[in-house]
Amino acid sequence: MLQAIDLTKKYGDFTAVKSLNLSIDPxxxxxxxxxxxxxKSTTINLFLNFIGATKGKALVGNMDVKANPKKTKGLISYIxxxxxxxxxxxxxxxxxxxxxxxxxxxxxxxLEHILLQSGLQCDFIHKRVHSYSKGMRQKVGIALARARNxxxxxLDEPTSGLDPKASNEFSELLLEMKENGVTILxxxxxxFRAKDTGTHIGIMKEGQLxxxxxxxxxxxxxxxxxxxxxxxx
Amino acid sequence: xxxxxxxxxxxxxxxxxxxxxxxxAIIIILLLSTALWAGYITYKQQQENVRLAQEQRRSxxxxxxxxxxxTAAHYGTxxxxxxxxxxxxxxxxxxFTGTSKYLEAHYQHEFMFRPAQEYSSTIRFGQLSAxxxxxxxxxxxxxxxxxxxxTSEKENGTLRLLMSQHVSYSTIATGKIMANLLxxxxxxxxxxxxxxxxxxxxxxxxxxxxxxxxxxxxxxxYVLYIIIFVTLSVWVSMLSKTSRxxxxxxxxxxxxxxxxxxKASTNIGTQTTPLxxxxxxxxxxxxxxxxxxxxxxxxxxxxxxxxxxxxxxxxKDSLHQLPLNFLGISLQAGEDYAGKVYDYHWRKLExxxxxxxxxxxxxxxxSPYIAIRNLSMGLSSTDVNAYFHFHKHTExxxxxxxxxxxxxxxxxxxxxxxxxxxxxxxxxxxxxPFTYTTTSVKRVITYYFIEIIAIITWILLLLLAxxxxxxxxxxxxx
Numbered sequence: 001m002l003q004a005i006d007l008t009k010k011y012g013d014f015t016a017v018k019s020l021n022l023s024i025d026p027x028x029x030x031x032x033x034x035x036x037x038x039x040k041s042t043t044i045n046l047f048l049n050f051i052g053a054t055k056g057k058a059l060v061g062n063m064d065v066k067a068n069p070k071k072t073k074g075l076i077s078y079i080x081x082x083x084x085x086x087x088x089x090x091x092x093x094x095x096x097x098x099x100x101x102x103x104x105x106x107x108x109x110x111l112e113h114i115l116l117q118s119g120l121q122c123d124f125i126h127k128r129v130h131s132y133s134k135g136m137r138q139k140v141g142i143a144l145a146r147a148r149n150x151x152x153x154x155l156d157e158p159t160s161g162l163d164p165k166a167s168n169e170f171s172e173l174l175l176e177m178k179e180n181g182v183t184i185l186x187x188x189x190x191x192f193r194a195k196d197t198g199t200h201i202g203i204m205k206e207g208q209l210x211x212x213x214x215x216x217x218x219x220x221x222x223x224x225x226x227x228x229x230x231x232x233x
Numbered sequence: 234x235x236x237x238x239x240x241x242x243x244x245x246x247x248x249x250x251x252x253x254x255x256x257x258a259i260i261i262i263l264l265l266s267t268a269l270w271a272g273y274i275t276y277k278q279q280q281e282n283v284r285l286a287q288e289q290r291r292s293x294x295x296x297x298x299x300x301x302x303x304t305a306a307h308y309g310t311x312x313x314x315x316x317x318x319x320x321x322x323x324x325x326x327x328x329f330t331g332t333s334k335y336l337e338a339h340y341q342h343e344f345m346f347r348p349a350q351e352y353s354s355t356i357r358f359g360q361l362s363a364x365x366x367x368x369x370x371x372x373x374x375x376x377x378x379x380x381x382x383x384t385s386e387k388e389n390g391t392l393r394l395l396m397s398q399h400v401s402y403s404t405i406a407t408g409k410i411m412a413n414l415l416x417x418x419x420x421x422x423x424x425x426x427x428x429x430x431x432x433x434x435x436x437x438x439x440x441x442x443x444x445x446x447x448x449x450x451x452x453x454x455y456v457l458y459i460i461i462f463v464t465l466s467v468w469v470s471m472l473s474k475t476s477r478x479x480x481x482x483x484x485x486x487x488x489x490x491x492x493x494x495x496k497a498s499t500n501i502g503t504q505t506t507p508l509x510x511x512x513x514x515x516x517x518x519x520x521x522x523x524x525x526x527x528x529x530x531x532x533x534x535x536x537x538x539x540x541x542x543x544x545x546x547x548x549k550d551s552l553h554q555l556p557l558n559f560l561g562i563s564l565q566a567g568e569d570y571a572g573k574v575y576d577y578h579w580r581k582l583e584x585x586x587x588x589x590x591x592x593x594x595x596x597x598x599x600s601p602y603i604a605i606r607n608l609s610m611g612l613s614s615t616d617v618n619a620y621f622h623f624h625k626h627t628e629x630x631x632x633x634x635x636x637x638x639x640x641x642x643x644x645x646x647x648x649x650x651x652x653x654x655x656x657x658x659x660x661x662x663x664x665x666p667f668t669y670t671t672t673s674v675k676r677v678i679t680y681y682f683i684e685i686i687a688i689i690t691w692i693l694l695l696l697l698a699x700x701x702x703x704x705x706x707x708x709x710x711x
Contacts, residue, residue, distance in 0.1 A: 073399040084390030
């Protein structure tokens with residue numbers, strides 16, 4: 001569902017992503033681990049077609065994002081590190097607006113149901129977003145992905161700054177989506193979350209994908225030592 | 234289309250939930266209502282004052298005692314500049330040009346009773362009129378409504394979310410422009426509707442020509458002016474990195490448009506083509522009447538020439554033998570020549586003012602405020618053109634009055650008679666009451682054609698800028 005073929009992004013002499021080859025199937029959660037500047041967010045931006053690749057291809061649903069920007073964006077839902085919604089609109093209004101943009105208008109009851117299903121507290125649904133915590137905003141993001149029936153979810157550090165409870169709730173939502181066949185690519189620093197939630201893990205450094213393995217094949221301690229080994233070198 | 238609708242709906246919802254916008258909108262509506270109400274009261278009062286004063290002057294003219302007609306021409310009369318209905322919207326230069334004029338033989342008096350004389354020096358900053366609210370304050374509301382239209386999306390990260398939904402920059406910009414226009418027009422439509430109804434009911438009673446058409450034109454022009462400011466604000470917000478920068482740029486542009494360019498263009502105009510002082514103007518006229526315009530005879534020579542012409546015409550040897558009173562002929566000839574000299578100097582004065590105004594007209598390409606200010610005054614008949622038109626009209630009326638008096642003296646009295654001959658109310662009645670209608674819309678449009686082109690150019694350039702920038706814009710998250 002998500003595929004990177006020799007994907008490269010250069011900014012002048014600096015190479016942000018270097019010949020990345022990657023394939024993620026439906027029902028997989030691929031966690032990209034790496035330090036700041038490793039190229040995780042650039043990879044996500046390349047899949048979103050926010051930036052153009054210098055070389056190679058980013059495929060979404062077997063379609064090149066550059067050649068089919070509209071169709072590929074229609075398949076994707078995107079939740080950045082700090083999902084910013086319109087502060088002067090309520091969670092429900094934000095969700096209704098973005099669903100409308102995705103040409104998937106839903107009734108008020110349906111929107112309420114999806115927000116509740118995504119873990120947003122009932123009494124916050126009709127409150128303006130400026131009173132929301134980061135965790136609540138991320139839940140609206142998940143609700144948006146659900147409402148749009150997105151086949152692919154791109155997440156950029158979604159749990160950074162969330163308290164453990166909110167972080168766990170968020171992971172549960174991701175697992176639920178995975179069960180429904182959604183393809184998930186998540187950039188994160190959080191080794192524990194990657195091990196706990198991901199089906200596959202990739203370690204990136206200086207734009208290169210150094211490791212790509214099944215989560216079940218390593219213990220948390222092995223993952224930690226492998227990660228640290230790459231970071232130290 | 235659906236996406237655009239959603240964007241517009243969202244923008245309107247967000248704008249209406251901002252306290253600052255709500256407060257500014259209320260203030261502007263209050264100011265606009267107050268300005269229109271005050272303008273209407275002034276209009277009604279002045280209409281009544283003009284009516285009463287005209288009736289009184291007319292009665293005084295008709296009931297003056299029997300007297301020599303030339304003395305009656307000196308007794309003269311007052312004429313009053315009727316206030317047009319649209320002057321309640323745009324006071325224009327009315328406050329400074331005066332409201333009435335004394336008409337008498339030999340002499341073109343200045344306008345009297347300038348309302349500005351009754352104000353303190355604060356009048357220099359302009360009176361609160363509805364036009365002032367439209368021209369200066371609504372652009373400010375637009376700036377506060379739109380300065381962060383793009384920057385807030387960038388700062389809050391919502392633009393990234395919008396882009397991830399494959400919404401283009403140009404669609405977002407169109408949505409923002411349309412939403413802001415809808416907000417503004419929903420505030421202003423009651424005023425526009427009222428203006429149309431009001432103008433319809435006064436269409437046949439006001440001194441202004443084509444009143445309803447003028448109102449429609451004014452509304453169309455102000456709509457274009459609002460579009461200019463909305464598009465400009467959204468464009469600046471699109472270019473700016475932060476809301477603070479956007480606001481600073483837009484406020485600076487507002488000051489440039491409404492203060493710096495108008496003042497600078499006026500100063501350049503007065504420096505490059507200065508007007509003569511009133512004293513110099515008057516003394517040049519007096520000199521030319523006395524010595525004759527270039528190539529003309531002097532006053533004594535002209536009189537001799539006139540005597541010769543009349544003696545030859547009637548084949549007589551002396552003025553006493555003429556079948557008319559030569560004094561009346563001589564007075565009228567003097568009046569005719571004074572009129573010719575006055576027209577010559579007045580035309581020069583008009584040309585100087587036209588040159589000054591043309592600098593201001595061309596400055597419309599730098600400041601759309603100048604364009605709308607000039608057009609608004611022009612259509613409301615409160616501009617310098619309207620002043621010239623009224624002046625010309627009063628001068629024609631004065632000349633006809635004086636000519637009738639002089640010719641009556643010439644034709645109905647014996648030669649050499651002056652105070653001995655007395656005319657009565659039968660002569661006074663032959664002078665019709667003073668009436669006035671303003672210049673035509675066609676003349677206003679012709680006079681302010683540059684301003685109209687400037688407004689259209691502004692809109693086209695801004696739309697072009699916004700859409701070409703939307704296409705050229707580089708990825709914001711690189």
